[in-house]
Amino acid sequence: MAKLRNVIGAFLQIKRRYARLAEIGRFQEPITSGKYEPGQLFLHRIFGYRGVILFTWTARLYDRDKETRENEKSLEENGSFNPGKEMKAETQTYYQALIDNRDSPFIRAQPEIVTFLGYESENALYSIPGLDYISQGDVLPYMISDISSHPIHHELFDKFLYPEAKRVPPFAPRDALHSWQEKNRRWLELTDVHRETTSNIRITVMPFYMGTKVQKKLVIEPVLTPQEPAFQYTSHVSLQAPSGNMWGKFRFERSDGSTFETPIPPFALESREEENPDTSGTT
Numbered sequence: 001m002a003k004l005r006n007v008i009g010a011f012l013q014i015k016r017r018y019a020r021l022a023e024i025g026r027f028q029e030p031i032t033s034g035k036y037e038p039g040q041l042f043l044h045r046i047f048g049y050r051g052v053i054l055f056t057w058t059a060r061l062y063d064r065d066k067e068t069r070e071n072e073k074s075l076e077e078n079g080s081f082n083p084g085k086e087m088k089a090e091t092q093t094y095y096q097a098l099i100d101n102r103d104s105p106f107i108r109a110q111p112e113i114v115t116f117l118g119y120e121s122e123n124a125l126y127s128i129p130g131l132d133y134i135s136q137g138d139v140l141p142y143m144i145s146d147i148s149s150h151p152i153h154h155e156l157f158d159k160f161l162y163p164e165a166k167r168v169p170p171f172a173p174r175d176a177l178h179s180w181q182e183k184n185r186r187w188l189e190l191t192d193v194h195r196e197t198t199s200n201i202r203i204t205v206m207p208f209y210m211g212t213k214v215q216k217k218l219v220i221e222p223v224l225t226p227q228e229p230a231f232q233y234t235s236h237v238s239l240q241a242p243s244g245n246m247w248g249k250f251r252f253e254r255s256d257g258s259t260f261e262t263p264i265p266p267f268a269l270e271s272r273e274e275e276n277p278d279t280s281g282t283t
Contacts, residue, residue: 024050024142024144024151025041025142025143025144025145025151026142026143026144027140027141027142028141028142028143029141030139030140030141031136031141035056035093035136036053036056036095036136036139036141036169037053037168037169038053038054038055038161038171038172038173038177039052039053039161039167039169039170039171039172039173040052040053040139040141040169041141041142041143041144041151041152041169041171042097042134042139042140042141042142043140043142044134044138044139044140045137045138045139045140046138046229046230047107047108047109047230047232048103048106048107049099049100049103049104049106049107050099050100050102050103050151050152051097051098051099051100051132051134051152052097052098052151052152052157052161052171053095053096053097053134053139054095054096054097054098054160054161054173054177054181055095055096055173055177055181056093056094056095056096057093057094057095057096057133057189057190057191058091058092058093058094059091059092059093059094059190059191059192059193059206060089060090060091060092060191060192060193061089061090061091061092061193061195062087062089062192062193062194062195062265062267063090063195064087064194064195064196064197064265065195065196065197065202089192092135092136092193093135093136094133094134094135094136094190094193095133095134095135095136095139096131096132096133096181096188097131097132097133097134098130098131098132098152098154098156098157098160099130099131099132099154100130100152100153100154101130101153101154102153104129104130107232108228108230108231108232109132109231109232110232113131113132113133113232114127114128114131114132114133114188115127128156130154130156133190133206135193143169143170144170147163147165147170147171148163159174159176159177160173160174160176160177160180161173161174161177162174186209187208187209188208189208190206190208192206192207192267192268193205193206194206194207194265194266194267195265196262196263196264196265198261198262198263199252199260199262201224201250201252201262203250203262203263203264203265205264205265205267207246207267207268207269209269209270224252242270243268243269243270244268244269245266245267245268245269246264246266246267246268246269247263247264247265247266247267248263248264249261249262249263249264250262250264
């Protein structure tokens with residue numbers, strides 16, 4: 001009897017190792033020029049979640065990795081370079097996107113990736129779980145055969161998009177999405193992105209104007225591994241002036257206990273002109 005019980009136990013243990021895979025769609029060729037349309041389904045290249053594009057932002061990308069490569073090339077060809085020259089930005093497309101709720105627990109990021117202020121004279125700070133910014137290079141588009149299958153589980157999916165069989169992609173934006181974007185453009189708009197890589201760790205910063213004083217605890221000690229190489233979080237800073245600059249460093253500890261630092265790309269914090277005097281505040 002003991003031997004039989006051991007055999008059954010081993011069999012059950014082996015059974016647990018199997019997983020059932022379900023097809024969610026078929027990959028499309030990523031576009032090399034132009035922009036994805038609202039309603040485009042995608043997988044995130046880094047975080048792996050399912051999502052859908054809502055609308056587009058055009059941002060200025062300050063890529064210090066590119067600047068470093070250009071300086072190294074200039075030093076190699078001419079023997080010198082100008083470290084004090086103004087850094088030029090290139091234009092890059094980013095997207096506001098919804099994250100599938102089923103994938104949210106497995107994403108290495110805070111639940112409140114995007115925060116914004118209330119309407120009119122409200123000073124309340126709001127967050128929408130499952131709302132994210134994604135660069136064009138991180139979009140892996142896919143399509144589905146049954147548009148009535150609700151491919152993205154999020155409470156705003158049906159509010160912002162509706163199925164349209166003859167359209168590509170087959171989900172079209174509702175008027176509610178356009179009005180929501182315009183109403184919250186001031187808080188949601190992505191204008192600048194700063195990127196720098198040190199010791200094979202890339203740090204990307206996206207500053208946003210908030211318009212009020214907010215407080216929030218920082219996130220510390222994310223563990224980066226080959227299986228989970230990325231982490232994303234949100235933080236806020238308060239200024240007593242209409243503009244300023246921010247920079248800093250992250251300190252990392254290796255598995256052997258040694259440490260190293262990576263700089264946060266310097267970036268500007270700018271207030272925007274107040275449309276309503278009742279919503280005045282600091283950044």
